Structure formats: structure tokens, C-alpha cells
Amino acid sequence: MAEDRRLERDGGIAAAVQRTLARRYRAERRFRLFGMIAVAVGLLFLAVLFTAIVSKGYTAFQQTYVLLDVYVDPDVVHVGNLDSADYQGLIKTSLRELFPDVKGRRDKRNLYKLVSSGAGAVLRRMVLEDTSLIGRRLRIWVPADDDVDMVIKGHVDRTLPESQRRLDDQSLAWVEVLERQNRLEKKWNFTFFTAGDSREPELAGIWGATVGSFYTLMITLLLSFPLGAAAAIYLEEFAPRNRWTDVIEVNINNLAAVPSIVFGLLGLAVFLNFFGLPRSSPLVGGLVLTLMTLPTIIIAARAALQSVPPSIRDAALAVGASKMQTVFHHVLPLALPGMLTGTIIGMARALGETAPLLMVGMVAFIVDIPRGLTDAATVLPVQIYLWADSPERAFVEKTSAAIIVLLAFLIVMNAAAVFLRNRYERRW
């Protein structure tokens, strides 16, 4: 009552509203601004993340090479020892010829460090391919050491005091001589895409991890798609609604939210310790990832089945199809694009997963390219984790480059899922 009287005195409700309107509109604008800020913050994070990774990583797609004149000395290399000759020694000789005034053991050792310890392997490969090179003088490009690579790429400031650089003043002077002679050049880094892991950044590549990822995902896909689809079909089309199926349903939803590392513990205790399957193998990794992605795939597949209208089922049943025929001949083909979309998204998650694989030993330092499902292997995200832990500056760009490759795979997979959804999924 008192309120009413006050309103009367001040000129009615409209006036009261008018008076507060400016404040309320301000609040409205403020609220809206907060929303815009939140969206902007999210997008900003995305931009910062991607620029940080790409700007650090793109340089790893190039590698500095040194041009050397190597004399393939017949005294060192002959038909009898093609495999095991001291090719690195030939590289060292050619370095000494380039800088004839370097004397003293320590200086020489520093000089040898300018090229990669894998330079000999490059020469070896050439000689093995063509033995007529023996006794000839070759001009070949060999990979430079990662410290030189970092200087050439400008990741290390040459003006820093000597104590803060990995390359000392003398080596830097040699590098500058090489530069003036046009003997240093950045070339496309094939090694990065064809090699396995290595302790030397300039020799390390992602092919081993990529193959490991491929095998692991093969296992995951081959197991989780049929099993997930079968489980979804049963739960959605056949299962009676009772306590038991309720338990299964709650269980699946809950498993989808269990931390991935717990699946790693399961894999360690069951697959490795109980069944004695080989450690570090794509087989075990694939099994663990199968259990992890299965709930995601089941949930997606059930949603796809649910979106098929009941009239399809009724029509099939009405013309005399059995329940099984109805599902497999009519419902499943219509739900398949949705199921596949969910599967691809599940696979993309499995591809990026690291933690459970650490538990089953896929974290070892593995140089060889895995050749089977039971070979020791590692996968791309674990490789990224291993490189991120390495102290060398050159591994920072390798890590970022591996991340770029991994993200490229993920983008392709997600694009495939979106394409599939837009192309084949029907809206009823």
C-alpha cells in the first residue's frame, strides 16, 4: 500500500519504470558485453594456442644442410666392407680439408661437431646404391648438427655472450665461413617424415610414431566399431526395458566420463600382467583405446538409431520382415552414416590420447619403425610428450612440428565426419 501511494505521488508506474530504465539498459549492455568478452576470450585462446604452435614449429620442416667435398677413399671403403666402412671418418677428413689450419684434438672435435653424426649414413647409402662412387670426389649435402641448424634458423642469438650459447665463438666463426662460401643451405626436411625417433634432433622423425599410431588405431577401429554398433543395436532395438538394461545404460554413460588414465591402469593390470601380452605393442595400446572409445561409439550409434523414424520399422514389420531383418535391412543402413560419424570422432579422440598409453609402456625410446602389431612402438602424441621432455633447443621445434602434423590428421578426420554428416545423414 505504501508503495502504491509513493508511485502515485511520483507520477505513476510508467514514471517509476522510466526512472530505472536507464540503469536497466546499462545492465543489459553490460551483460551483453560480458558475453562478448567471454566469446572473445575463448577465441583469443584458440588463436594464441595455434600461433604459438605454428610459429614455433614451421621451421622444423626445413633442415640446414652442409655442402662437403668428400673423397671416397678406396683405402677406407672397398667392396669388402661396404656396410661397415668408416664413412663418418671420410666426412671428418673433408671437414679438415675445408679448414686446414685447425690443429689440436679439441678443436678438431669441435669442428667435427658441425655436421650431424648421421652424415656418414648419408654417404653410406649413396655408396651402397652406386659402388662406382668409390675413388671419386663427391659434392654432397649432409645434414648439419642441430646447434648449427638453430643458429642458421635464427633461434639462437649470435650476439649473446659465448657462455650463453651452445655453439662457442670458434664454431660460430666456422659457420660464418661456411655461410660465405654458400656451403650452408636450408632444405626441405625429408628426414622428419621418414625417420624414427633419435637422440639427435636433426636425425629424428615422426614416421615411426605415425606407423605406430596407424597400427594402434587399426586395432581400435576393427574392434570398437563392430562391438559398439552391435551393443547399440541390441540396447536400442532388442533389449527389454528393465533393471538390467538400465544398469548397462548408466554404466556406459559413466564409462564415457571415466578419466582415460584409469583405462591405462586397467590395461596394465589386465592385458600386461594378467594375460601377459607384449608391452609397448600397438596390440595392447589398441585394446586399451578400444575400451576407452567404446562408450563414445555406443552413445553415438544409439543416437543414430534413435533418429530413424519408427515408421520405417513398422513398414518393414508390416510386410512380414522379422525383427532382425527389419533392423539389419532397413534401420541399420539408414543409421550407418550417423554411426560412422560418431566412430570417426571417437577415433580422432583415440588418436590424440596419451595418458593410458603411457601406462602400458608405449613410452619407450624406439628408433625402429614398427613392423607388426606386437613390435614395440610409440604413437604420435607420446612422441610429442617424449620430445617435449628433451632438453635440446632443436626438439622444441620438432615437438611443435609433430603437433602440427597431429593436428592436421585430426582436422582431416573431423572434416571427414562433418562431410559424412552433411552428405549422407537424413533429417526426417
Next chain:
Amino acid sequence: MNIGFFAALILLTATSYLLGRKKAVRVSAYGRLHSRPNYYGAYVALWCLLPAALVAVLWIALEPWLLTHLIVRELPESYSGLPPDRLGLVLNDIKNLATGAMVSGEPDEALRAAADHYRSLKSLGSAAVAVGCLSLAVAGLAWGVRKVQPTLRARNQVERVVRAILIVSSTLAIFTTVGIVLSVLFEAVRFFRMVPPWEFFFGLKWSPQIAIRADQVGASGAFGMIPVFTGTLLISAIAMGLAVPVGLFSAVYLSEYASRPVRAVVKPLLEILAGVPTVVYGFFAALTVGPTIRQVGERLGLEVASESALAAGLVMGIMIIPFISSLSDDVINAVPQDLRDGSLALGATRAETIRQVVLPAALPGIMGGVLLGVSRAIGETMIVVMAAGLSANLTMNPLQAVTTVTVQIVTLLVGDQEFDSPKTLAAFALGLVLFIVTLCLNVVALVVVRRYREQYE
């Protein structure tokens, strides 16, 4: 047991399908078939494949155990009398010798003999089982073909098998959960036999590393999980402190204010954040965010640890933003338009409608989403492994280094493991705690979300 065997089995199965189908067509002359010919083919194929595959799988599962048993029986007394763990090493050597891999030390005569024995047993067993399986397949084929008659209810039989396969697949989720619980519980119980539970749950000191060797000074090791758990909660709190406001406000903006084209562009962009692998976030946190925070802190005169909880928490928050925002988006969209219209018709501004009508109506769903986000933050591993510390400080200062449950599990289990030391088993006890905590959060969140959905559907 190789590719050739499986190829032969598949070939046989395909043949049996064709034969069954052909026979069905042939016998249809003597009476109307109960099912379509394809079902007779499938019926015969199942008879051919299932028994053979069952035997093959049994052999693959039992082979290591059986072979080991036979080898140990043949070993001289000096080996077979060894304690189980030493014997395991010897067996490993034998297997490596048999496959021609590297062996530590020079193998003696007995080992060589055992390796030869192992190799011959293995090849003999595999060959025998392969031949047995294939004959079983052929027998199944013959039996199946013989049974094909017009009156045979092939469809019903095949459908029964398919249905059984479907049911088995759907129970796999249960087995996974049971497997998780049993495996974690089993090792955790062994841990609690060595370390009393109250010490684990209420201890204020965590330093598992010194308990490696029994004869070491101060070898007792401390397994109090309070500091580890506090660290987990601190980092999760920082993460949620960033993710909830940003995620919620962007969900509100995108569903209530943004125009259709803006929404169509921004929403997928934000969802990219959810698809980025966590190892990438970890690298980002360790290499970019951590040093930046440290520099800023130093400029402000603060002492910041290089692996501060703040860096890990903030990056984890970024990871959870899309999670919160897309879940909230769903619930906000599920709020009936009538409620908004009613509020707007009464003269409320949009912000007032959202704050006083839409958000309260959507609150249970949003809470569910936030709880799922918390569960995710607690279980997140790679970000904290790469960006948070190892030392278990009992602190609430976000600028200091703390450790988390997942970090400890990873550090305790990566590398050499001995399954009789409390150090390794402690990881499983932590895993149990992690599983139970996330389980509770998930169940509450799922119930809340579900009940809310029912309310408006």
C-alpha cells in the same frame, strides 16, 4: 597360427556359405523352403566357423600357460627350484633364445636345450591346432550341409546366434567396469596390506620415491595422499575458475544474443578447443604459459615457481571452456521459449530474462555440466604431467608447484615396475581414489542432467 591359417578359415567359411546356399536351392525342389536360401548359407557358414574359431581362441589364450608349464617340467632342478620371480626371468631368457633375440649373459646348455624344446613345442602345438581347427571347420561344413532341408528353420537359428552376439557385445561395458574395479581394487588391497589405510588417507606427507630399496636409510617412504589431493583440487579449482565464467557467458551469448551467422562460425571454432589433444595443451602450458606467468610474476615482484599450479590450472581451464559452453548451450536451448516470451512480455530486458528466468530454469543442467567438467579436470593427466610439478607441497598458493593424483600415477608407473613394492602399488591406490571420486561426480551429474531433461521434454 598365422595369416595363412586365418585366410584358410575365412575361405572355408565363404565356401560353406556358397555350398549351403546351393544345397538349399537344390532341395527347394522337394518342398517349400522355410527361409530364404541366404539363411541356409549363413547357417552352414556358422557351423563351419564358430567351433573352429572357438578352439583357435582357446588355444591362443592357453598357449603361453601350457608351454610354460611343459618347459618348467623339463628344466633341471637348479632352475625349476628357483623362486617364481627368478624363474620368470629364466623363462623370459628361454623365450628370447627361442626367437633369436638378444639375451643378457651367456646362456648355458640347459637353457639352450630348453629353448630348442620350447621352439619345437611351439611350432608343433601351433601346427597341430591349426590342422585340428581346419578339420573341425570341414566337419562343421559337412554337418551343416547335411542338415540343410526345406523344413530346417535356418533363419531362426541364424538370428538366434546373431542375437547372442549382440547381447554379448552389449555386456562388454559391464565387463570393462568390473575389470577396472577389480584390477584397481586388487592392487590397492595389496598396497593397504603394506601401508595402513589411515596413513594413506590422512597422512600429510607424500614422498614415495625413497622407498625403492629396503636397505636404504629412511626407507619407510611416506604415503599420505592429502597433499597430492589438495594439489589436484587446487589446480581443478583454478581451471574451473576460468572455465565456468567464460564457458557459461559464451554459451549465454551464443544462444541468446548472437545472430545466426555469428553462431554458425563461432560455435565450431570454440569446439576446436575441445578436439585439441591434451598433450598439445601440456606442451603449450609448459613452454608458453608457464614462462609467461613467471616473467609477469617476477616483474610484479612475486616469487613464482617455474611449474606453478596457476599455469597448469589456466591451461586446463582453456581445455574445459568448450566442454562447459556446449553443455550449457544445450540446456539453455532446451528451456522452453514460452518462459522467455512470458518474461519479455512483462517488460523485462533480455539480460533480466536470462538472469532471472532462463538461467534458474537451466541451473540443474548447468550444474551437471559443471560437475562433469570438475570430474574431467580431476582426471586430466597430460597437462599436469607436463606443466605441474612432482613435489607434493601442501599449499593453497597457486604460484607454487603442486602435484596431482594423475601426475603421481604416471611417475610411479612409467619405467621399471616392481609389483611387490608399495611405490608401484601406491599408484593403484591413487587410481582407486581417482576412480571413486570421478564416479561419484559423474553419477550425480548424470542423474541431475537426466532429471532436468525429463522435466522439460
